[in-house]
Amino acid sequence: MRIDIITGLPKMLDSFIYQSIMQRAQNKGLVEVVVHDLRDYSNNKARQIDDYQFGGGAGMVMMIEPIAKCIRKLQAERKYDEIIYMTPDGKRFEQRIANKLSLLQNIIILCGHYKGVDERVREHFITMELSIGDFVLSGGELAAAVVADAVVRLLPGVLSDETSALTDSFQDNLLAPPVYTRPADFEGWKVPDILLSGHEANIAEWRFQQSLERTKARRPDLLEE
Incomplete structure (x- = not known):
């Protein structure tokens, strides 16, 4: 399985990816987790990925261009079963969803920030929107880590006792x-x-x-x- 995480703050995920079950699963070759810095796909030298929202209002919005570039680059390399956007107004993440995702081959998880992403990203790229609860975080990185952890631990061979996850x-x-x-x-x-x-x-x-x-x-x- 491969999980690609798109974020503007990649360092937030470093400790998660290289610790405990997640590291063991990668060392065994059971999963590949790749974090992509959205700023690498920015259109300007300042590596900007957000801008003011049309119509006014407080808060910045993640721009569509960097996100589209990153997703399209990944899609050119392999087929993705789901492109997930972590957002407070998404569907509540539950164990049955983790079970379903664990059966897939390739998924992308997009981490939201600020007031969220340009709505056109959700309309044209996202296939699944998830929330880990009725509260708002500073960004989607922690939520993405929660989803990835819940999914990876279900993969055969990740846990020492494969029946353990079935009795959770x-x-x-x-x-x-x-x-x-x-x-x-x-x-x-x-x-x-x-x-x-x-x-x-x-x-x-x-x-x-x-x-x-x-x-x-x-x-x-x-x-x-």
């Missing part, structure tokens, strides 16, 4: 059950006996019931879906 919260519209590790007794706080029983079927049933109760209490909306 939201995979079956339930929150994950409580988990415990050693010691079994810490200052009188004990691990539930069922988890020490070795009876796999009973443990699986206990975990399901715990997931169900936790979801009812914390996210009942998931059960309605």
